[in-house]
Amino acid sequence: MRMSVIGCGYLGAVHAAAMASIGHDVIGIDVDEDKVGMLSSGDAPFFEPQLSGLLQAGLDSGRLRFSTRMEDAAGSTVHFIAVGTPQLPGGHAADLRYVEAAIDGLLPHLRSGDVVAGKSTVPVGTAERLAERLSPTGAILLWNPEFLREGWAVHDTLTPDRLVVGVLSGPDGDRAADMLRQVYAPAIDAGTPYLVTDLATAELVKGAANAFLATKISFINAMAEIAEAAGADVTLLADALGYDTRIGRRYLGAGIGFGGGCLPKDIRAFAARAEELGRGDAVGFLREVDMINLRRRDRAVQLVVDALGGLVFGRRIAVLGAAFKPFSDDIRDSPALDVAVRLRGLGADVVVTDPAAIDNAAALHPQLGYARERDDALRDADAVVVVTEWDEYRRDLSPLHAAGLVRRRIVIDGRNCLDAVAWRAAGWDYRGMGRR
């Protein structure tokens, strides 16, 4: 099927390459010339495992192209909207200007019967409004939220847990849902559940899923606060909870909390929209979820200060990690960098290292010190803080090797990802989050 993907960020670039890989003829469109130039040469503009290979294969097959010209969307049967919906400056609501611009740009190129499939995360009610805008063209709008995780984007796009498609009721909506069923036929044939809903429900699924995941993380981080006061160990608690099949172990990783381009902004936008709908009380707990999350960053800083006996000024601190999570170079709302910035604010000599995100971090926070090599960051450190659980730190860093580099054997495990027993055995003062 011929399709366009409007917006080639994390979501759109991966979606375009993935759709070409399952046999569709895809044009990716973005206003950013540099991005389109990179994508057209098979280079991913951001760190995402498997994406470059998929892009190159798509370009080589002739089924994948990129352009800055909206008119190149003409002739496609399905148009995916995959532009960003950032947090409005100075507010919590979502900024819909890119979605609006994408729809405005597409309008002159739509034919009657074309399907416009929104994938961006939007406040509930947006799709219905956009559907009205499209109706004079005869094109049909549906909403098809995307649940991909950065670092797993290709995997999650090709083999999602479920596909959700929200449509208007009536024959047009049914036809649009059938069209998307054809688009995703390989995944559906392989057993992926395909749920057809109304527009509002499809929009809500995305917000609700992110709200639930954020709540699950903040729940275990709240338990970490209790564990700290009670002398318990939150990682053992999480293991024990996780064996309950009604609960499950995933997203019970206590530490410095969630960040990134989605969960923090999405829960705020979700709460802001609920407020507009007169139901702010129903999701009042999301404010708590946000506050618990931010408190964990304070806690990590406090652990460093305590471990150094209150003397942080001038101390050299190796910060292992800058990305908001491993397998990503994304530093948007990164708890890791926030901790580094706060330590610097206390006068520490902070040296940050990260396998993928150093350039992004240095551009945003030039006041921090950086080391490309992990060992250069560790050298002569008075304390080591692990804030992103990259394999390079979690699995590959031997406590004995690290001990040979640092000045003092103090390690704060902001992700509870190190083997506490091994580090203590190597003479380290090991401090985790929510652990004795």
Ligand code: UDX
């Ligand atoms: C998230 C959702 O998972 C995805 O479905 C949605 O489409 C976009 O938002 P992403 O932002 O890529 O995806 O990251 P995710 O892997 O969910 O992690 C988010 C944050 O939570 C990271 O900072 C991570 O370190 C943190 N996290 C995750 C925890 O602190 N503990 C956990 O147990 C899991």
